[in-house]
Amino acid sequence: MTISEYQQQVDRWVKQFGVRYFDEMTNLAILVEEVGEVARLMARMYGEQSFKEKPRTKEDLADELADVMFVLTCIANQTGIDLTAAAKHNLDKKSQRDHQRHWNNPKLQGA
DSSP: OOHHHHHHHHHHHHHHHSSSOOOHHHHHHHHHHHHHHHHHHHHHHTSSOOOSSSOOOHHHHHHHHHHHHHHHHHHHHHHTOOHHHHHHHHHHHHHHHHTTTTTTOGGGTTO
16 A cells, blocks of 8 residues: 555545544644554563553554554645655655765764
């Protein structure tokens, strides 16, 4: 599935099951909440915190990341952002700006 196809599928889902998009500020709050869930899970899976209950899996992490992607896509859809074009532009910008930056970073040498 392409990014564009995903944007279209999210739009159809929202109209079929969600009635309408939440307003932009509500979706921003939901996005922050979802990112927090990713952070919480990663702190326990890869960091030093422990799970209170049973350990979670990479499938759980994948689901949480997909939640972030869904809400991010909702925000893009409702604000008229073409995520394919935005992602391409962003990667081009990073490639031009950072093409030597990380290779020249002594903190990354020997990694």
